[in-house]
Amino acid sequence: MALPCRSAATLKKYLVLLAQDSCEFRHPEIKSLLSLYGGHFSNTQDAQSKSPFCFLQLPSEEMARKLMKRTVCAKSVFELWAHGKSMEELKQSLERYPLESMVSYLQPNSTYKISIHTFNKTLSQKEKLNKIDVLEFVPFRGKVNLQNAEHIFYLLEDYGPEPNNPRKEPLQIFFGRWIADGQRDLINSYSVKKRHFIGNTSMDAGLAFIMANHGRVKPNDLVFDPFVGTGGLLVPCAHFGAYVCGTEIDYNTVHGLGKASRMNQKWRGPDENIRANLRQYGLEKYYVDVLLSDASKSIWRKRPLFDAIITDPPYGIRESTRKTGTQKEIMKTELFPESHIPVQLNYHLSDIFSDLLNFAAEFLNTGGRLVYWLPVYRPEYTEEVIPQHPCLKLISNCEQTLSSHTSRRMITMEKVKEFEGEDQFAHVKDSQSMQYKGHNSFREKYFSGLTKRMAREGKAKNEEASTGNYIRQENRQDI
Ligand SMILES: C[S@@+](CC[C@H](N)C(=O)[O-])C[C@H]1O[C@@H](n2cnc3c(N)ncnc32)[C@H](O)[C@@H]1O
Structure with a gap:
C-alpha cells in the first residue's frame, strides 16, 4: 500500500486499555500519574464511563512507559495508529497516519506479531486469524515471530457494554503498536x-x-x-x-x-x-x-x-x-x-x-x-x-x-x-x-x-x- 507522507504531530495519540474493576478510580489515577510526569490527561470521556478504552495525547513514548510503570488501573498502552467503526474505516484511518511514524517498526529485518483483544466477546482462533488476514493493508515488511517479536501490534475490538448481549459487529476497532503493560501483577x-x-x-x-x-x-x-x-x-x-x-x-x-x-x-x-x-x-x-x-x-x-x-x-x-x-x-x-x-x-x-x-x-x-x-x-x-x-x-x-x-x-x-x-x-x-x-x-x-x-x-x-x-x-x- 502506498501511504501518503505526513509530518508527525508533536503530541502522539495513545490508547489505554483499562481494567474493568474499580472503574471510578481509573481516570483520576491516570490523571494523577500524568501530572507527576509533566503530562496532561486530555481524555474527553466521562470519568464514570465503563468503557475499557481511553485516549491520551502524550509528548513521548517515554511518558507512556513511565505511566505504565505505576498504574494498577490500566492493563496496557498502545501507540494508536488507526481507529474506526469498521475495517474499512480502520483502513482509511491508517492511511492518514504519518508514514514516518510507522516505518521504523515495519523494516524487513525486524520481527513482529499481531495479537487480537476483544472486549465483551470471545472469538475463536479461526475468527482471530481471519481478522489478522484482513489487516493485509498494513505495510508489514518484517518476519513474523510469535515467541519473541521485536514489535507487537494489536487489533482491539469493542463489542459494547453488554457482556451477556454482545453486538454482532464491534462498536469500534483500534489498531496500534503495543508499548507496555501496567502493574496489575502487584x-x-x-x-x-x-x-x-x-x-x-x-x-x-x-x-x-x-x-x-x-x-x-x-x-x-x-x-x-x-x-x-x-x-x-x-x-x-x-x-x-x-x-x-x-x-x-x-x-x-x-x-x-x-x-x-x-x-x-x-x-x-x-x-x-x-x-x-x-x-x-x-x-x-x-x-x-x-x-x-x-x-x-x-x-x-x-x-x-x-x-x-x-x-x-x-x-x-x-x-x-x-x-x-x-x-x-x-x-x-x-x-x-x-x-x-x-x-x-x-x-x-x-x-x-x-x-x-x-x-x-x-x-x-x-x-x-x-x-x-x-x-x-x-x-x-x-x-x-x-x-x-x-x-x-x-x-x-x-x-x-x-x-x-x-x-x-x-x-x-x-x-x-x-x-x-x-x-x-x-x-x-x-x-x-x-x-x-x-x-x-x-x-x-x-x-x-x-x-x-x-x-x-x-x-x-x-x-x-x-x-x-x-x-x-x-x-x-x-x-
Ligand atoms: C481503618 S484502620 C486502618 C487500617 C490500615 N489502613 C491497614 O491497612 O491496616 C484505622 C486504624 O486507626 C486506629 N485509630 C483509631 N483512632 C485513632 C487515633 N485517635 N489515633 C491513631 N490511630 C487511631 C485504629 O486502631 C485502626 O488501627
Whole structure:
C-alpha cells in the first residue's frame, strides 16, 4: 500500500486499555500519574464511563512507559495508529497516519506479531486469524515471530457494554503498536492473603496502590499515615520508593500482639509488625517508624513535613473511634464521676475528618496530597458533605459501594495554599456545620440499614462473611 507522507504531530495519540474493576478510580489515577510526569490527561470521556478504552495525547513514548510503570488501573498502552467503526474505516484511518511514524517498526529485518483483544466477546482462533488476514493493508515488511517479536501490534475490538448481549459487529476497532503493560501483577504479589502481618481492616492491595497513585507518591518522598493500623497503606508507598511512617493508637496493633486476625491462628506470632511486612517485600529500608500515638494530638514540631498523607481513618463500625482524653476535656463532658478519668474518649467522625484536613493543611508540603476514605450514607449523600479546607483543593472523589445504602469515597486533595494563622480555625467552623455532623451518625445508619436488610433477607449471621475467608469472620472489617 502506498501511504501518503505526513509530518508527525508533536503530541502522539495513545490508547489505554483499562481494567474493568474499580472503574471510578481509573481516570483520576491516570490523571494523577500524568501530572507527576509533566503530562496532561486530555481524555474527553466521562470519568464514570465503563468503557475499557481511553485516549491520551502524550509528548513521548517515554511518558507512556513511565505511566505504565505505576498504574494498577490500566492493563496496557498502545501507540494508536488507526481507529474506526469498521475495517474499512480502520483502513482509511491508517492511511492518514504519518508514514514516518510507522516505518521504523515495519523494516524487513525486524520481527513482529499481531495479537487480537476483544472486549465483551470471545472469538475463536479461526475468527482471530481471519481478522489478522484482513489487516493485509498494513505495510508489514518484517518476519513474523510469535515467541519473541521485536514489535507487537494489536487489533482491539469493542463489542459494547453488554457482556451477556454482545453486538454482532464491534462498536469500534483500534489498531496500534503495543508499548507496555501496567502493574496489575502487584495486586496479586502484594495480596493481603499472603501478607505476614494483617489486621481486621488491612487495606486491599489494589486499592492501596491506587491510593498511592492518587497521592502521587514518588521516590524519596516522606509519606505519613496517621491511622496506620497494620501499615497496609505504607506498603505501596514504600514500593514506589517513599520513606514511610505512621501513628496508631492501639498498643497491640503497633506491637503485633493480641488475637490474630487470620483464620486458623489464635494469637499473633513473633515479629508480626509493620516493619516485618516491609521486610517481606524487600522494602525495609523505607521504614522510618510507627509511633504509638493519638492522631488527634499532633506530635510533630517541623512544619510542613510530609509529601503525602495517605490514610484510612476508623469509621467506628467494628472498632471504636477513639482519642486520648485530657482531664480538662473529661471534666467538660461531665459524663463521668469525678473519681473516674477514662484514658480514651469517643472521637466523633466529623472531628476525625476536620482534624485530618487541618493536619494535612499544616503538615503537607505545598503540592503534596492527602488521600483518605470517607464513609457515606448513600441516600443522604451530596457533594456538600465532603469536608473542605481553604488550603486544600479537591482533586477527585471516587465511590466504592459497600452496600445498597452505604459506601466509602476515596477523597484526594492537594495543598494549594500555605497554612496561615487563621486557617487553624477552619476546622472548628467546619466541624460545627450540620453537613459534617451528619458523618457522626454513620454508624447508626450503617447498622439500622443492616438490621433492616438482614431481617428482610433472613441471613443475619452470614452478612459480612463473603468478603474474605482469610480473616476470621468475627473480626472481618472492610470499613
Ligand atoms: C481503618 S484502620 C486502618 C487500617 C490500615 N489502613 C491497614 O491497612 O491496616 C484505622 C486504624 O486507626 C486506629 N485509630 C483509631 N483512632 C485513632 C487515633 N485517635 N489515633 C491513631 N490511630 C487511631 C485504629 O486502631 C485502626 O488501627
